Amino acid sequence: MLIDLKDIKKIYEIGGTVKVPALKSINLVIGKNEYVAIMGPSGSGKSTLMNILGCLDTASEGIYMLNGSNVSDMTDDELAEIRNREIGFVFQTFNLLPRANALHNVELPLIYNGTSSTQRKKQAKEALEKVGLADRMDHKPNELSGGQRQRVAIARALVNNPSIILADEPTGNLDSKTGEEIMEIFETLHDAGNTIVLVTHEEYIAEHSDRIIRLRDGLVERDESVN
């Protein structure tokens, strides 16, 4: 299995006194080439879970095994390497560098693993071709539409061939037609063998996946396959 969460808890402390239990006890196993949608009402802990899965944040308690290694007790630098090598993260707000063009944005993960400049350009172009943006490589984010920006972000997430692609409400800032186009890309990526976990609160978006995990108040409420 790719992801194995055992009794994961996350408690946010506000000002050192108020404690918010965002995740209470999450037990979850996700295998290779799965396509999982995480659903749930606002504030149920979806983003918190995704950030932990993406090694952007660490759990307060519990064990997180990713691809055979224990992520729970890794150092900052080790986590950075995991993020670089194993994870492709797609954000709701795209998070592209505004001053860099599409190609350079897609190159970024490769800079941090020491890929040479020519090799970077080659891989970044291939990734942009996969999301159908080969003709927009030189455009800066403010010269692209929302859907195009999210496609650049997806290209960036998959440029380093990660073990898993995580997307937190990737269509949340897009209209439904553009959202559908983005979902088609995820579907193609899944068909090509990628493992995908995405957060959404639109049922029709979740329909694209093979498995839906529903969260409520920091707990897994339901975990079911989609037919």
Added chain:
Amino acid sequence: MRILIYFVESVKIATNALRSYKLRSILTTLGIVIGVTTVITIVALIQGLNKSFERQISAIGTDTLFIDKYPWIITSNTEFFSYRNRRNIPVNYAFRIKELSSLSKAVAPTLYSRQTAKYKGRSSEGVLIIGTNADYLVTSNTLPEIGRFLSDTDVEHRRSVCVLGWDVYQALFPNSDPIGKKIKLGGKKFKVVGVIEKKGAMFGNSMDTNVCIPIGVFQSTFGVRWRSCDIEIKINSPELMDDAEIELTGIMRRLRGLKPGEDNDFNINKQSMLMDTYKRLTNTLWAVAIGVGSISLLVGGIGIMNILLVSVTERTREIGVRKALGARNHDVLLQFLIESMVICSIGVIIGILFAIGIAKLVAATTPIPAAITLWVVFLGVGFVITIGVFFGIYPASKAARLNPIDALRYE
């Protein structure tokens, strides 16, 4: 390899970031510019001064001592008046010293007078007549270019002969042979026996307008028996300078009849005294350079730190994105340190250019050969690294320590 790729990338990120804040970056470098300009200009000035001072002072040998009534360096009037009361040094001391000193190879008494030299309607004004003996050739490192210098017999028999400095020769004998010709000095005729090679100037005084004559003739012609004689002494070798000074002090005290405990009423001068005074002067310049330089570099460095802190805050999300994509803490640290050094190097480069301009101007308008050499590059690189790292480390580590999720959430 990885580090090299990342280094190149960091320089690109830094220059891109600075390009988007051009004015802000240039203003930030102002302190560095002023500091670097000051330090490098003053260092160039000091080097120029050193060069010209060494060139001038080289006429005074390091193996020569000068016994004078006055010390060369007098710093106050009261000092001067106390020296003025000393007894004059008579010419015959030179002959006694020559007999008594074992460490001296040449002893020359000297008396000076400014006169006009004339030859057949031509004249040369402000000529410095030096009454001396044959040893002056050695004590003053003089070489005759034409003819010969004064001989012992010239001095013994008080012959009315003279040796001309180069400029006097040029003025009086523009296109004729001077040897054997008679010139007039202070109303008396002197036969030219030689011309001294061109020597240049020392502290603004040309040494080529000198004319040497036998000391006895000087005394009878210019009637200055009451004047104190300066005695120039060439020591056997430079290592014996200290011993010679002790020996000569003893001889002088004996000649003067000074009792133990009585102060010397003469001074033994040497080149190193001028050197010491000069060093004290340049030390003041160094202090100014270090003072002004370090204050402006401090101000400049704080400016850089400030602008980097602003930059880190403005780019918090960018830092978050980079970390989310795999940038490690030290990658971010390096990125901002390089940005700090890039800003700093802009200031240093502008500062060096200004300093080069000022040095060129000084060299063109004054006699100081101020010049900036390769060491400037090393100094510049040193400044960039120290200031860049020193003032960049705090903002850079602040950026490096940012938690990726907090940085991404930053609005």
